[in-house]
Amino acid sequence: MVKIGVIGVGHLGQHHVRIFKEIPDCELVGIHDKNEDRASEISRLYSVKAYPEYEELLADIDAIDIAVTTTHHYRLAKTALEKGKHLFIEKPITSTLAEGEELNRLAREKNLKIQVGHIERFNPIVLKIAEDIKDPMFIESHRLAPFTPRGSDVSVVLDLMIHDIDLILTFVRSDIRDIRASGVCILTPNIDIANARLEFENGAIANVTASRVSLKRERKIRFFQKDAYISLDFQNKKVTVLKKSKDIKSMLPEILLDNKPFNSDDLVDLKTIDASDIDKDALTLELESFVEAISSGKKPEVDGVSGVKALKVALEIVEKIKIKDIKE
Numbered sequence: 324m325v326k327i328g329v330i331g332v333g334h335l336g337q338h339h340v341r342i343f344k345e346i347p348d349c350e351l352v353g354i355h356d357k358n359e360d361r362a363s364e365i366s367r368l369y370s371v372k373a374y375p376e377y378e379e380l381l382a383d384i385d386a387i388d389i390a391v392t393t394t395h396h397y398r399l400a401k402t403a404l405e406k407g408k409h410l411f412i413e414k415p416i417t418s419t420l421a422e423g424e425e426l427n428r429l430a431r432e433k434n435l436k437i438q439v440g441h442i443e444r445f446n447p448i449v450l451k452i453a454e455d456i457k458d459p460m461f462i463e464s465h466r467l468a469p470f471t472p473r474g475s476d477v478s479v480v481l482d483l484m485i486h487d488i489d490l491i492l493t494f495v496r497s498d499i500r501d502i503r504a505s506g507v508c509i510l511t512p513n514i515d516i517a518n519a520r521l522e523f524e525n526g527a528i529a530n531v532t533a534s535r536v537s538l539k540r541e542r543k544i545r546f547f548q549k550d551a552y553i554s555l556d557f558q559n560k561k562v563t564v565l566k567k568s569k570d571i572k573s574m575l576p577e578i579l580l581d582n583k584p585f586n587s588d589d590l591v592d593l594k595t596i597d598a599s600d601i602d603k604d605a606l607t608l609e610l611e612s613f614v615e616a617i618s619s620g621k622k623p624e625v626d627g628v629s630g631v632k633a634l635k636v637a638l639e640i641v642e643k644i645k646i647k648d649i650k651e
Contacts, residue, residue: 325349325409325617328384330377330399332356332365334473335413336390340369342610343388349614355380381406386436386617388610389413393477397422400437404429411613413440414489415481416630420638423631430627438613438623439630441489445608447598448555449490452562456494456546456553462529464491464544467537470510475535478514480506480637480644484533487544488640489625489633494546497525499636504643509536519640562596 327349329339336356343351353372356362366373374380377399381387386409389399397417403410404426416439417423430437443449464487475482499521506517516534523529542557552565603611616623 325386325614326352326384327386327388327614328353328355328374328380329388329390330355330380331389331391332361333358333390336388337365338606339388339390339610340365340371342607344369344371345607346611346614348618352384353380377402378406381408385409386411386613388613393418393481397426400426401429404433404435404437407433407435409436409617410627411438411440411610412630414442414630415439415477415485415634415637416627417634418477418481420631420635423627423634427627427631436613436616436623437627437630438609438616439625439627439633440609441486441625441629441633442605442609443486443490443557444493444625445605445612446557447601447603447605447608448557448560448562448596450601450608451596451598452553452555452564455551455564457548458496458525458527459494459546459548459553460527461547462491462495462527462531462544463547464529464531465541466533466543467539467541468535469538469540470515470536475511475513478506478517478641479533479535480514480517480519480640481634482533483535484517484519484531484640485633485637487531487533488636489629490544491521491529491531492629492632492636495523495525495527495529497523497527500524502636502639502643504640506641506644514641514644517640517644519643521636560598564594564596566594 327343329336332340332354351371353374355374355377362373387403388411390413393415396412400410400412466483466487501522504519506514509515515536518532521529544555546553550566554563612624
């Protein structure tokens with residue numbers, strides 16, 4: 324039985340508390356939040372002890388779930404690791420690359436687990452289609468949302484785009500050769516809308532867009548690979564797969580040489596997939612995976628190394644945007 328605590332019980336942290344209460348292989352020992360009224364409210368709602376001090380909570384647990392704003396990740400995570408606690412930390416892992424690397428070093432030295440909250444890895448539609456995404460050569464993603472103050476302490480690249488960066492790095496198994504990016508601040512002092520073009524050593528290209536000042540919500544990513552186009556619509560929980568028809572080899576000579584009339588639908592096989600048979604949401608699957616990694620001793624699905632890789636690309640995108648703004 325893994326003893327777990329949660330620090331930060333705001334909008335997202337509350338759901339972490341709710342789910343940990345339902346996972347059979349763990350015991351939610353307590354919570355902590357600097358807002359005492361909020362801590363008391365969640366304590367009553369979920370019948371869990373609210374600790375007045377973070378260090379007191381750490382003393383009673385095996386693992387801590389950090390669901391606070393990014394600027395506080397490093398300080399809280401370092402304290403937990405130094406005290407020998409496994410760590411679940413929301414994305415991005417830290418504000419700077421050096422901080423993330425330091426946390427990974429501490430975890431290795433103390434043989435502790437770090438799992439980073441890149442939740443889309445556990446999205447049921449991603450789990451459904453992951454094995455079919457092979458060597459994509461062009462990727463296009465759009466992650467748009469109306470404005471909310473939550474997450475605005477960092478740029479939209481670290482707040483939203485990093486989800487798609489992590490997915491892209493997962494499926495494109497190649498180093499990045501070049502990054503080009505543009506972005507602008509609109510409602511906050513940080514970048515609110517951004518676009519980046521990632522060019523990989525193997526020739527793959529990813530065009531990534533994120534906005535937190537949109538009038539609509541959209542979360543889509545499209546993979547183009549040999550013989551297939553795969554579109555994931557996170558908002559509507561649907562995957563569309565388009566592949567060359569099995570009959571295309573016999574049809575093409577007549578079409579190309581004899582100018583035979585054809586219907587484009589005859590050239591492709593269209594398939595739509597949903598994840599309705601997976602009865603758990605991404606957050607539940609993610610937190611269950613963290614508990615299992617501790618219990619079994621296996622590597623977390625999204626470990627600290629993966630978190631730092633995504634952070635590195637995100638920070639490079641932010642830097643490219645800043646440099647461009649200075650030149651202009």
